[in-house]
Amino acid sequence: MKILEVINVTKKFGGLTALDRVNIKLDRGELRGIIGPNGSGKTTLINVISGYLTPTEGKIIFKGEDITALPPHVIARKGIGRAFQLTNIFKSLTVYENIWTACQIKFKYANPFADIKKMKEVEQRVEEILKFIGLSREADRITSECTFGEQRLIEFGIVLGMDPEMLLLDEPTTGLSPQERQPVINLIKNLIGVKTIIIVEHSMDVLAQLGAYVTVLHRGQILAEGPFSDVVKDEKVQRIYLGGG
Amino acid sequence: MQTTHVIGAILVVLFLILAPYILTPYLTYLLTWILLWCIFAMAYNLCFGLGGMLSFCHGVFFGLGGFGVAWSISAGLNPWFALLIGISLATISSLLIGFISLKTRKTQFAILTLIITTIAYDVSLRFTNITGGVDGITFSIPKLVLGNLVLPLSSPAVRWYTVSISFLISFYIYYRIFNSPFGLVLKAIKTNEERCRFIGYDTTRLLLMAFVASGFLSGICGSIFSLIYGFACATYFEASTSIYGILWTYVGGLGTLLGPIVGCSLLVPLTDYLSAYFRRYWIVIGALLIVCIYKFPKGIIGYLIPRLLTRKTLEVIRK
Amino acid sequence: MIGQIVLGIVNGLVWALIMMLMCLGFNLIFGVLDIVNLAHGEFFMIGALIVWFLVGRFGYTLFLPALLLTVILGFSIGLLVERFIFRPARGEHAAQIVASFGLSYILRDIALVCTGGVAGTLAYPISGVISLGEFSYSIYRVIIAGIALILLILMWALLFRTNFGLLVRASKQNRELAVSMGVPAKRIYLLTFGLGIALAGLSGTLSTSIMAVDYMMGHEALILSLIIVCIGGLGSLKGSAIASLIIGLIEGIFSAFLLPPEVKILCLSVLVVVLLFKPRGLFG
Numbered sequence: 001m002k003i004l005e006v007i008n009v010t011k012k013f014g015g016l017t018a019l020d021r022v023n024i025k026l027d028r029g030e031l032r033g034i035i036g037p038n039g040s041g042k043t044t045l046i047n048v049i050s051g052y053l054t055p056t057e058g059k060i061i062f063k064g065e066d067i068t069a070l071p072p073h074v075i076a077r078k079g080i081g082r083a084f085q086l087t088n089i090f091k092s093l094t095v096y097e098n099i100w101t102a103c104q105i106k107f108k109y110a111n112p113f114a115d116i117k118k119m120k121e122v123e124q125r126v127e128e129i130l131k132f133i134g135l136s137r138e139a140d141r142i143t144s145e146c147t148f149g150e151q152r153l154i155e156f157g158i159v160l161g162m163d164p165e166m167l168l169l170d171e172p173t174t175g176l177s178p179q180e181r182q183p184v185i186n187l188i189k190n191l192i193g194v195k196t197i198i199i200v201e202h203s204m205d206v207l208a209q210l211g212a213y214v215t216v217l218h219r220g221q222i223l224a225e226g227p228f229s230d231v232v233k234d235e236k237v238q239r240i241y242l243g244g245g
Numbered sequence: 246m247q248t249t250h251v252i253g254a255i256l257v258v259l260f261l262i263l264a265p266y267i268l269t270p271y272l273t274y275l276l277t278w279i280l281l282w283c284i285f286a287m288a289y290n291l292c293f294g295l296g297g298m299l300s301f302c303h304g305v306f307f308g309l310g311g312f313g314v315a316w317s318i319s320a321g322l323n324p325w326f327a328l329l330i331g332i333s334l335a336t337i338s339s340l341l342i343g344f345i346s347l348k349t350r351k352t353q354f355a356i357l358t359l360i361i362t363t364i365a366y367d368v369s370l371r372f373t374n375i376t377g378g379v380d381g382i383t384f385s386i387p388k389l390v391l392g393n394l395v396l397p398l399s400s401p402a403v404r405w406y407t408v409s410i411s412f413l414i415s416f417y418i419y420y421r422i423f424n425s426p427f428g429l430v431l432k433a434i435k436t437n438e439e440r441c442r443f444i445g446y447d448t449t450r451l452l453l454m455a456f457v458a459s460g461f462l463s464g465i466c467g468s469i470f471s472l473i474y475g476f477a478c479a480t481y482f483e484a485s486t487s488i489y490g491i492l493w494t495y496v497g498g499l500g501t502l503l504g505p506i507v508g509c510s511l512l513v514p515l516t517d518y519l520s521a522y523f524r525r526y527w528i529v530i531g532a533l534l535i536v537c538i539y540k541f542p543k544g545i546i547g548y549l550i551p552r553l554l555t556r557k558t559l560e561v562i563r564k
Numbered sequence: 565m566i567g568q569i570v571l572g573i574v575n576g577l578v579w580a581l582i583m584m585l586m587c588l589g590f591n592l593i594f595g596v597l598d599i600v601n602l603a604h605g606e607f608f609m610i611g612a613l614i615v616w617f618l619v620g621r622f623g624y625t626l627f628l629p630a631l632l633l634t635v636i637l638g639f640s641i642g643l644l645v646e647r648f649i650f651r652p653a654r655g656e657h658a659a660q661i662v663a664s665f666g667l668s669y670i671l672r673d674i675a676l677v678c679t680g681g682v683a684g685t686l687a688y689p690i691s692g693v694i695s696l697g698e699f700s701y702s703i704y705r706v707i708i709a710g711i712a713l714i715l716l717i718l719m720w721a722l723l724f725r726t727n728f729g730l731l732v733r734a735s736k737q738n739r740e741l742a743v744s745m746g747v748p749a750k751r752i753y754l755l756t757f758g759l760g761i762a763l764a765g766l767s768g769t770l771s772t773s774i775m776a777v778d779y780m781m782g783h784e785a786l787i788l789s790l791i792i793v794c795i796g797g798l799g800s801l802k803g804s805a806i807a808s809l810i811i812g813l814i815e816g817i818f819s820a821f822l823l824p825p826e827v828k829i830l831c832l833s834v835l836v837v838v839l840l841f842k843p844r845g846l847f848g
Contacts, residue, residue, distance in 0.1 A: 050443065076445035084443075090436040101433040105445045109426040112418075112458065116426050162444055299658050345836055348843040352600050352657045353798055356790050357839075359602070363787045364832050367825040484665075491662055525677065527669045534666030538659045539652040 001064060003028040003166060003196050004049070009058030011044055011220075018044040019055070020220040028165075029193045033207045033228065034200045036217035037240055042200045043085065045217070046168050049198070050082040051075040062166070077105070081164030085171045085200075087151045089143055089158060096139040098154050099126045102161030125161065132190075133157045134183060149180030156187060166196040173206050185209055204232065216240075261409040265402040273401050279513045281408045281470055282489075286497070286505035287419045288462035289490030294500035295428060296455040297435030299355040302342055302362040304486030306460040308369075310335040310467025311477035315382045316375070324387045324398070324472060331468030332461065339460020343453045350438070362484050369479035381478025404473045411469045415462050422458060423502050431455055432500070488534070489516075495537045568820045570699055576816020578705050580808045581712035582770050586789045587796070587804035588719060589763030595736040595799040596756045599650050600657050602664040605786025606671040607638060607761050609779065611768030613675060616686060616777045624689035634765040642761035643754060668782070675779040683778030708770045715766060723801075732756055736799075788815075791831050795838050797848025806846065810834065 004026040011019040018041045026032055034042050047053040049060055051072035060068045067075050076082070090098050103125040108114060130136045133153045138146065143154055152172065159167055172188070173181045185206055191197060192210070201207050207214060207228050214231045216224040224234050231237055265273050285307060292298050313331030318324065346357045369376045376382065386399040389407070396403045422428050434441050434448050441448050471477045489512075497508025519526040586608060593599050611634040618626045618633070649667050653659040693700040723729035731752050734741075743749045768785070775781060792811050796803025811831055818827050838846060 052443075071442075073442045073445050073447050076443050082443050084440075088437065088440050088443075090433050090440065092436050093433065097429065097433075101429060101441070102444050104426050104429070107426075109430055109446075110451065110454070112422045112425050112427045112454070114425050114427070115421075116424055116429060119426065122426075158440070158444065299661060345839065348839045352661070353794060353844075355658075355661050356600075356794060356798075357835075360787055360790055360794070360832060360835070363783070364825070364828050367828055371823060371825040488665065495662075525673045528673045531666035531669030531673075534669075535649065535663045538662050538666075 002026060002061075003030075003063055004198075005059075005061040006045075006049065007059045007061065009045075009048060009055045009060065011041075011048055011053060012056045018220050019048065021058070022217070022220070022222055024215060024222075026166075026196055026198070028196055031188075031192050031197045031199065031210060031212050033210070033212035033214040034198060034217060035202070035204075035207065035214055035231075036223070039219075040217040041220040042217055043170060044220075046082065046170050046198070046200060050080060050168055076162065076164075079165035080168065081159040081162045081166070082168040083155050083159045083170060083172060085174065087148075087155055089151060089154050091144040092142065094140050094142055095130070095135055095146065095150075095154055095157075096126060098143055099129050099157045099161050102158040103129065103163075105161075106163055125163075129157050129160050132160065133187065147180075149176055149183075152176060152180070152184060153187075156184065164195070167191070167198070169197060169199040171200055171202060173201070173203055181206070258413075261413070264409075265405050270401060273405055275514065277401070277405050277408050277473075278517075279510050280412050281466060281473075282493075282513050283506045283509045284412055284415045284466040284469075285463055285486075285490060286493040286509035287415060288459045288466065289487070290494045290500070290505040291419065291422060291455055291462065292459035293491065294494050294505070295423070295431045295435070296452055296459075297431075298452060298456060299351075299491075300346075300358045300456075300459075301355060301484045301487045302346075302358040302365070303459070303463050303490055304481045304483055305342070305362055305365050306335040306339050306463035307467035307470070307486055308365075308477070308479060308481040309338050310464035311471035311481065312376065312382070312479075313464075314468045314471040315384055315477035318384050318387055318472075319382070324389050327387075328468050328472065331471065332464040335464020335467060336457060336461045339457050339463070340453075343456035343460070347449050347453050347456065358487075359484055362482060362487070366479060366482040369482055376479045377477075379478075379480065381476055381480070383476050386473065386475040398473050399475070407473055408469060411465055415465055418458070418462065420502065422455075427451070427454070435500075488530070492530070492534060492537065496541070567699065569817060571701070572817040572820050573813060574701055574816070575705075575819070576813040577809075578709040578712075578812075579774065579815055580812025581709050581716065582767050582774075583785075583789060583792055583812060584805055584808040585712060585715055585719075585763050585770075586767035586785060587792050587808055588716070588801060589760035589767070590789055590793055591796075591799055591801055591804050592732070592756055592763070593760035594793075595801070596732055597646075597650075597753050598655060598657075599646075599653075599757070600660045600664065601650070601760075602661055602786065603645070603649075603668040603671060604664075604761075604764050604789065605782035605784070606668045606675075607641070607764035607782070608768035608771070608785040609675060609782030610634070610637065610641070610671070611765030612772050612777050612781060613679065613768075614765075615769045615772045616679075619686060619689075619772070627689070631766065631769055634769050635762045638762035638765040639758035642758040645761070646754065646757045668786075672779050672782065675782075679777075679779060681779070683776045685774070685776055686772040688773050704773065708773075712770055715763075719763070728752075728755070787828075788831070791835050794845055795835050797845030800845065800847040803845055803847035 002025045006022055006024040009019055009022045010017065022045065034045065036042055044053065048055050051067070051070055054069055059066055062078060062080065065078070067078065090101065100122060103122050107119060107122055127136070130139055133156055135150060135153055135157070138150065143151060146154065156172070173184055176184065188197065188199065188210060199212065212228050214226065214228045215222055216231055216237050218240050223240065224231050224237050264276065268276065289303055292300050292303065310331040313334040314327040317327035317330045342361055346354050349357055370378055389396040389398055389403070398404060398407065430441065430446055430451055434451060438448050493508035493512055494505045495508065496512055497506065498504030516526065516530065519529055523529065590601065590604050593601050614634050614637070615627065615630045618630045645667065649663050650660055653663060688702060688704040692703045694703050694706055723732060735749065735752055775784070788811070792807040793804050795810065796807035814831055814834065815827055818830055842848070
């Protein structure tokens with residue numbers, strides 16, 4: 001069974017059609033890249049899958065369940081973790097608290113009388129994730145004081161902390177210098193096969209390194225699909241990137 | 246728990262037990278008054294400091310707590326029942342008001358609570374036969390019956406212990422919430438609600454829980470107030486009650502554990518003094534609000550502490 | 565009975581027009597400057613007090629000068645308020661709310677001192693009535709409604725037919741974009757703020773014979789205008805226009821049958837119902 005099926009999804013904003021009869025099917029553990037020029041609907045697609053927006057037409061099936069009209073927090077609980085393009089972390093909390101907030105969701109968090117210091121399982125997970133993203137030593141720093149690259153890693157940490165089955169990554173390397181980029185790419189590489197990943201990217205370099213299977217969006221429609229190396233040679237794709245579509 | 250915390254707690258409890266015997270009657274009276282309002286300050290901090298919800302209608306919860314007790318005692322019920330009714334009224338109203346208001350956030354939320362509180366006040370003034378209008382309801386202060394003991398609540402010592410015990414219970418609830426995973430989620434929601442939703446938190450439900458907890462504690466404050474002073478009045482429904490909450494939490498340090506208690510303890514005697522000698526004291530309060538919001542975003546305490554204490558003491562406290 | 569309802573409708577329309585001015589002011593300030601001004605009601609009160617003092621002493625020949633004075637004073641005080649009360653907030657709504665609330669306490673107390681706590685309504689200057697068949701209505705109220713309507717039309721023209729209005733609306737839509745396009749943002753903001761405050765004041769000047777003039781009248785007007793603004797949608801000019809009509813009519817019609825607090829509960833209920841279906845208001 002496909003883990004995710006986006007079926008004929010259309011999203012209109014008044015007169016503007018951001019997504020036009022988009023169909024995507026993902027296998028569990030697959031890494032799928034979404035590319036396309038600006039305004040092609042990539043972020044709208046992520047917004048629709050994660051529940052931030054409801055499609056005008058079409059359905060989204062996740063693990064066999066129709067999640068089309070569900071609110072974001074329900075979809076998140078079902079196992080879809082969304083990372084944001086503009087860093088959307090908890091700026092006034094420490095790195096540790098950021099990750100903890102995400103990890104806590106799988107445990108009993110709504111009990112006002114539970115003692116946060118006694119939640120050893122969460123503590124363990126937080127430390128695992130901090131190690132995974134390489135920020136163990138920065139744990140007590142307030143995130144607004146961290147570098148941009150570190151904040152991107154924290155964004156990752158939050159998504160991983162949720163322990164989702166599918167990750168939606170929206171331009172995770174944008175704005176990072178080449179040195180800052182590599183840890184992020186390595187992180188994603190380590191997750192291939194373990195988690196299902198949809199990655200929206202502009203950087204061809206990143207996608208080449210990841211060896212992704214790629215879907216190309218243009219004006220809300222799927223223009224081409226295939227392994228990255230093939231898609232990049234496709235004439236239509238080259239035209240929209242170079243010729244201005 | 247750390248040793249410093251335990252020592253501090255023991256000292257506080259000792260003081261609370263001995264106070265009526267070591268303090269003058271006036272001081273006992275004043276401290277009873279302050280300690281009672283500290284409960285409200287803690288309640289308000291849960292809502293505004295921890296949950297980030299600027300509410301103008303906390304006076305309604307306080308006031309309903311008071312009226313619940315007043316009506317019950319006037320109807321002949323015993324004080325325990327009266328407390329139950331008062332606190333329940335406050336809690337239920339906070340559930341209803343919270344449910345509606347939390348359809349909105351931030352500015353609209355604040356405006357909505359302002360509208361609700363003003364209308365509640367207007368309505369209560371209309372029904373003078375049950376609310377006593379501007380003068381409120383007075384009733385004879387009952388006696389608390391505990392097994393074989395009959396304690397007159399009009400006695401300063403009994404009042405003191407009633408308030409102290411209520412304070413300790415409220416503080417315990419408040420403290421547990423602060424140190425719970427729920428408390429952390431509230432902090433996270435206050436910082437970035439959208440992100441919390443995408444992690445999977447039903448933020449509206451969680452904010453409502455915090456709001457109701459806040460209403461519950463406000464109800465305790467209002468009910469005890471009414472019980473020991475024999476007085477309930479609709480003027481507490483006004484936005485001004487919440488303004489005090491805002492002031493105390495801000496001055497003490499918004500969102501900190503002890504901040505509201507410190508703020509309340511400092512400002513209550515100050516405003517009482519002001520109102521006694523200076524008729525237009527609301528001008529001062531208004532100015533104080535403006536100054537505090539802008540000059541002391543971390544509260545006066547947050548501003549003074551780094552400047553007054555040495556580094557070592559700071560580290561001890563932070564642990 | 566029908567007569568009462570018709571009277572109520574007309575009264576409601578008059579009140580709606582006055583409230584429309586007030587809410588327009590609030591929404592301009594919120595929409596363009598992103599400022600929540602809870603002292604808005606106090607400027608309504610100031611306008612009313614100016615008329616109360618000038619006209620009360622010297623008669624209605626001073627009515628128009630009073631209006632003018634309100635506008636000038638509104639602008640000037642508005643600029644001071646923006647500089648000292650709102651600018652330090654740097655966009656944080658919570659701080660604006662608390663600070664403006666503090667300001668309203670200060671202004672209210674000053675008004676209390678000035679008026680000595682006396683309340684009243686100004687007598688109508690013209691006691692005649694206009695008759696249409698069976699119904700007759702106070703000429704003065706018609707004039708008030710007329711003035712309000714003229715002001716509203718002027719505002720509409722200003723916002724939708726002038727360059728200034730275009731800049732204001734552009735700033736409302738997208739402040740950053742407007743600034744980066746060279747719009748003289750600061751000037752626009754200050755003028756808009758002054759305009760918003762002046763509208764509140766004008767709204768008050770027109771109300772002196774309709775509601776009691778006292779130091780709490782600003783608070784009354786504020787709450788009502790907030791209900792309207794929430795129903796219409798924070799920042800939406802169209803929303804507050806329509807919501808003013810709804811609330812105005814409700815107030816007008818039901819004031820004959822219900823007591824004031826009960827009418828307010830009715831208005832609140834309308835707000836609650838709207839919020840249940842559209843949490844951001846009708847056009848938010």
